[in-house]
Amino acid sequence: MTTAGLSAYLIPVLLIAARAGGLMTFAPFFSHSAVSWRLKAALAVALTAVLAPLHFAPMPGVGMGMAAMMLGREAMFGLLTGLIFQLVFDGMELAGEIIGFQMGFSLANLIDPNSPVNTPVVSVLHDLITLLIFIQLGVFRWILRALAASFRLVPLGQFGATWVMAHGVMRLANVMWVVGVQIAAPVLLATMLTDWAMNFLAKASPQFPALFVGMSVKSLLGFALLAVTVAYWPRYLSGYFGHALVATSELMTHAR
Secondary structure: OOHHHHHHHHHHHHHHHHHHHHHHHHOOOOOOOOOOHHHHHHHHHHHHHHHHHHHOOOOOOOOHHHHHHHHHHHHHHHHHHHHHHHHHHHHHHHHHHHHHHHHOOOOOEEEOOOOOOEEEHHHHHHHHHHHHHHHHHOHHHHHHHHHHHHHHHOOOOOOOOOHHHHHHHHHHOHHHHHHHHHHHHHHHHHHHHHHHHHHHHHHHOOOOOHHHHHHHHHHHHHHHHHHHHHHHHHHHHHHHHHHHHHHHHHHHHOOO
8 A cells, every 4th residue: 555545544544533532631630630631642552443434534645734734623623622611611610710819818829629729729629529410420432422423523634713603602602701700699699798797897897807707607607609610510511511512513513
């Protein structure tokens, strides 16, 4: 078999691997730092081995320059698919930062297990709880099904980042802010009311230690509300993960 004939069979396999590898880079759970790069690479190879027989089609006459461009596009396609689901996690971390600031934990930082940076302790707690809910709901299976279905909606080598798709991804970025504000709203409202109550007490009794009492009350009230509202997170997050899945399918229709 000639070199041109071999490349015609090798390029489709590499394109499938690029799409799967791009998804492993950004998708929640798969991209977690606790998962070693060796395991991620092994998973990408396993996905390629499973998907290649189903979606393999020789590509004769494709040059090296065109093949490199197609590989980059396929990797970008996987990255964008994982990014849409990651926005929900970013929204939960944003809610943790808002809540931590209101509760007085803005200076208490930990190393985020998902990134090598210092993150407020409440944000790390939100991220870990969201990851547990993500696994409980089986959203990682949704992502793998979306990857398998993407080859029917967007065949190999036909992905193109159109303006409609780019605008759709930017529009979906508001999910991060919506999730963050909605999750933080109960604690935010309660701590604001506590601040107002402490200010009234301080005006009525100047000797009352409103600052120290207020910090303790806000912390206790914030943790109490967090313990109550966390029971509703699975139902709430399942809706947003489902919305991310639908948005991924809609964006795939504009990807060619």
